[in-house]
Amino acid sequence: MARYIAGRLAAAVLVVFGVSVVTFLFLHLEPGSAARTLLGEHATPRAIAALQREWGLNASLPSQFVRYINGIIHGNLGTSYIYQIPTSRLIGERIGLTAALVGLAALFAVVMTVPLATLAAAKKDQFADHVVRGLSVLGLGFPSFWFGIVLIEIFSVHLHVLPVGGIGSGFGGYLESLLLPAITAAIGIVPILVRSLRVGMIEILDAEFVATARAKGLREIFVLFSIVARNALIPTVTLLGLNIAYLIGSTVIVEQVFDLNGLGSLLLSSILNRDFPVVQAVTIVLGTSVVLINLVTDLLAARLDPRIRLR
């Protein structure tokens, strides 16, 4: 196990480093635009050069890179050009909302996926299976943000039961305003999860220990939810880990639909303002969280299933 953990940890560190390098390179492909955007169309070349110097963009690319990596190691992600405060503070103010949204969405995704996949697998090639598979095909094809708009239309505009957007006050209000956004984000990955988990469940249903359980005369509902579902837990966790990147990415859009002030809306507004350090920092934070979540799910799966770490 220790060997497995060490290997996965080393790989994760390597990927996080890669993510930082890629982010750095992207944002330095077009170094002039930030100063030009901030100073306006009529800025003189001298003013632009002065601002570049202030931001340290006049140094050579390798030396900028060294300073940037050094900053990351010391937890310094730079200062926002626009807000003039450390990006870590901007991120700190907003990361809670995005984390809550992702967590709630992951929970909803599991709550929706497990029963649907179980039903489809148990009734393989029957009516229920066709309905679930049809729904998941349909779900793959539509943009989840649009589903969010439809939810607003139904629950906020017509039924007046949930807020249209923004964040409510108090814990109840907070949860209430995250309900539709989390469902919207979850819907984006549920079709993929259902399709994969259904296949996994069918394999488990064919396993000998399930046949044994049935032969013992256990009720089918008990076999499904206690024996099959428990064995399907590991692939579900792994699948969720694999799709967490997509889930985190879609919260950027969901935040926009529901007018939430999380990391996603910070990323978008910084892109429109050409606020380099913020775009850079948010990308790294989101990329690193994906790596960390994947690491945790991998280790969890290996803890639960010894076969994985022997592979």
Add this chain to the structure above:
Amino acid sequence: MSTTSAPREDFDETPIARRSTANGFWRRARRSPTFIAGASITGMIVLLALLAPVISPYAPDHQDLYNILSGFSHKHLLGTDQLGRDELSRLLWAARTDLQVGFIAVIFPFLFGSLLGTLTGYFGGWFDNIVMRVVDVVIAFPFYVFVIGLVFVVGEGTKGIYIAFAVVDWVIYARAVRSTTLVVRESDYVAAARGGGLTNVRILWRHVLPNTITQAVVYVMNDIVLAIVAVVTLGYLGLGIQPPTPDWGSMISDGQPFLTTRWELATLPGIAVALTGLGLSLLGDGLADALRPQS
């Protein structure tokens, strides 16, 4: 071909798998309801998109300023938007744009990713190691964060979408094709081809690729769906296809403020995307069934 160990020219190198699928493909496809449904829906939408200049009642940017936000009417079957533009015409023209961009966006990832997946899977070694680490890094980025970041650098519009897809999307093909190549590489017929003294290029081209590419071909359909959804999403955020070119995404964001009065403006483009996605996904599933001889 002067040496005796070289393969004879009349030797049928077509892999067994392909020989049997080629004849059976259409027979199986015709019997698959999924394939028929997918092909019909996709065909219909592509036809509507192609015929948009002929069948759309108005030009997509024609403004009927006396009938702004008109709702369903005889003059404008699906109503007009906040600038008095005919919703039906814009839906049809947007189909042209979004389908075209979606199709083009996946070409490079498909070719490049499949090629890289085949090479890394077949040769392995340090090359495989490097490519797979790059794949890990690209996968670690949340898809939309990466795409939006790239659009930030490259600029909004179709160019940004193509480049973003080229950079991000190849990893999926590379991974999938690599894993099938690993299996095929160990198969008896590849060992036989190698024993027969065929060059690596020839083994890859005639024996490995035909057996690994089917999976990538099936995935292309799902990938076009992903591309269209991404184009629409970027359009919604104002980072995709730029106005006045009609696009389902910008139509949805234009319609969102009028949800309470004209719900159809934001809803109909979404239904168009969903229908397109449904057609292509079914087509992909149907292709998978038809290409798999045992089913």
